[in-house]
Amino acid sequence: xxxxxxxVVSFFRFAGELGVFASRAFRDLFRRPxxxxxxxxxxxxxxxxxxxxxxxxxxxxxxxxxLQTRSSMExxxxxxxxxxxxxxxxxxxxxxVITSLLVAGRVGAGIGAQLAGMRVTEQIDALExxxxxxxxxxxxxxxxxxxxxxxxxxxxxxxxxxMGGMISEMIVPGGMPAELYWRDAFAxxxxxxxxxxxxxxxxxxxxxxxxxxxxxxxxxxxxxxVGRASTRSVVYSSLLVILSxxxxxxxxxxWFPE
Amino acid sequence: MSERGNxxxxxxxxxxxxxxxxxxxxxxxxxxxxxxxxxxxxxxxxAGKSVTLKLIIGLLKPDQGKILVLGQEMQTLARDKLGEVxxxxxxxxxxxxxxxxxxxxxxxxxxxxxxxxxxxxxIKDIVQQRLDDxxxxxxxxxxxxxxxxxxxxxAGLARALALEPEVVLVDExxxxxxxxxxxxxxxxxLEMKQKRHVTLIAxxxxxxxxxxxxxxFAVLNxxxxxxxxxxxxxxxxxxxxxxNLAAGAET
Numbered sequence: 001x002x003x004x005x006x007x008v009v010s011f012f013r014f015a016g017e018l019g020v021f022a023s024r025a026f027r028d029l030f031r032r033p034x035x036x037x038x039x040x041x042x043x044x045x046x047x048x049x050x051x052x053x054x055x056x057x058x059x060x061x062x063x064x065x066x067l068q069t070r071s072s073m074e075x076x077x078x079x080x081x082x083x084x085x086x087x088x089x090x091x092x093x094x095x096x097v098i099t100s101l102l103v104a105g106r107v108g109a110g111i112g113a114q115l116a117g118m119r120v121t122e123q124i125d126a127l128e129x130x131x132x133x134x135x136x137x138x139x140x141x142x143x144x145x146x147x148x149x150x151x152x153x154x155x156x157x158x159x160x161x162x163m164g165g166m167i168s169e170m171i172v173p174g175g176m177p178a179e180l181y182w183r184d185a186f187a188x189x190x191x192x193x194x195x196x197x198x199x200x201x202x203x204x205x206x207x208x209x210x211x212x213x214x215x216x217x218x219x220x221x222x223x224x225x226v227g228r229a230s231t232r233s234v235v236y237s238s239l240l241v242i243l244s245x246x247x248x249x250x251x252x253x254x255w256f257p258e
Numbered sequence: 259m260s261e262r263g264n265x266x267x268x269x270x271x272x273x274x275x276x277x278x279x280x281x282x283x284x285x286x287x288x289x290x291x292x293x294x295x296x297x298x299x300x301x302x303x304x305a306g307k308s309v310t311l312k313l314i315i316g317l318l319k320p321d322q323g324k325i326l327v328l329g330q331e332m333q334t335l336a337r338d339k340l341g342e343v344x345x346x347x348x349x350x351x352x353x354x355x356x357x358x359x360x361x362x363x364x365x366x367x368x369x370x371x372x373x374x375x376x377x378x379x380x381i382k383d384i385v386q387q388r389l390d391d392x393x394x395x396x397x398x399x400x401x402x403x404x405x406x407x408x409x410x411x412x413a414g415l416a417r418a419l420a421l422e423p424e425v426v427l428v429d430e431x432x433x434x435x436x437x438x439x440x441x442x443x444x445x446x447x448l449e450m451k452q453k454r455h456v457t458l459i460a461x462x463x464x465x466x467x468x469x470x471x472x473x474x475f476a477v478l479n480x481x482x483x484x485x486x487x488x489x490x491x492x493x494x495x496x497x498x499x500x501x502n503l504a505a506g507a508e509t
Binding site: 121122130 | 315337340344345347349353357359369372
């Protein structure tokens with residue numbers, strides 16, 4: 001019983017501290033200095049360096065989705081629907097979630113480990129001693145980078161997925177030519193299929209950035225703390241992304257009815 | 259205590275106490291350091307020496323008492339004002355705390371880029387000068403991970419001096435260093451004191467080393483100042499802990 005109570009207390013403490021941390025980050029976003037140089041560096045780190053991983057993953061996912069969808073569609077003689085199934089699947093939801101999970105793994109773990117390392121080696125104290133607001137310099141810049149990078153990376157993964165599906169369709173027996181595939185993939189799509197999903201990734205970016213920065217920035221216990229911050233950054237931000245997706249999908253259906 | 263009578267002390271701690279989760283780390287600590295003085299805060303590991311330095315620069319806030327640095331009460335300053343005071347303080351951390359993702363040169367240039375409007379050429383000259391001062395003129399391109407412990411300390415000192423601070427705080431200058439390298443660091447501190455006339459506060463358990471550069475000493479034991487004065491006064495103290503520390507310096 002005591003363990004359960006302790007777990008519940010720990011959970012609410014974590015949630016409360018994370019909420020305070022997130023609100024401070026949001027408030028400091030609009031406070032000078034804006035640390036534009038560091039933000040650009042972090043966008044490069046979180047965004048540009050994730051491009052190969054995202055593009056390749058999206059492509060592979062598109063190929064798999066195409067093969068799976070085709071085998072199902074063939075049973076109903078609806079192979080011509082494969083391009084639409086892939087593009088809707090990628091753009092409406094799966095692309096956003098996959099990108100967020102990949103970014104949580106690559107960028108979230110990196111942020112958690114880096115900030116925790118800086119904390120335990122007194123580099124964050126050194127920043128403060130050099131009259132630099134470490135929260136603005138390290139935390140706000142990284143959260144901003146995640147918020148900016150994630151929609152762009154999601155768009156990249158979506159297109160890579162559709163591209164992967166196209167290549168697969170061009171190769172498989174009975175597949176369709178590229179031109180036809182491309183036209184069919186995007187013909188029925190409108191902005192309302194793309195925009196809500198992309199807006200959702202802004203929230204996912206904020207979650208990944210905030211959780212990872214919080215766990216890294218508040219790390220303790222030396223090298224063990226660094227490892228723990230890195231692991232927890234991935235686990236907690238992935239979990240929160242998936243849970244928040246449930247709520248966001250509901251909201252999307254409410255604001256953008258079919 | 260400062261001998262400069264009426265002059266305002268560069269650093270003053272007035273009945274300062276600090277507790278971490280029920281553990282009293284500092285209790286009613288008071289001392290002052292005059293401008294241009296070199297002050298050695300001595301004590302065993304865990305005596306509260308590093309906490310004292312972090313209180314002075316405002317990284318921690320005292321539970322009780324008052325801390326004045328260059329006439330400013332640190333714990334009451336707004337962040338902007340606190341930043342202005344911190345620009346006048348150099349801090350050499352125990353393990354140097356160099357930013358490990360940038361080179362030694364960039365570490366020293368960092369405060370100059372942040373807080374001065376100097377051109378790249380001017381910054382280059384200043385950084386080179388600071389690196390020359392600490393004997394690292396050829397190590398600027400190296401990453402902190404490529405440096406030895408002594409070199410890291412030197413690089414940390416170069417960064418601490420980048421903005422020509424009025425007060426320099428040094429946390430355990432000899433920790434993790436062999437006898438010879440530690441001696442070189444002490445020589446650097448002495449040279450810095452003589453050439454730059456900065457106010458120097460160093461915390462250390464190495465009394466013999468501190469004697470090389472410090473004019474005044476205070477001994478911290480279990481969070482309390484048990485003696486404050488010249489080295490001779492430490493030797494003549496009634497407190498056995500102080501006498502033991504002073505005797506250790508003689509051997």
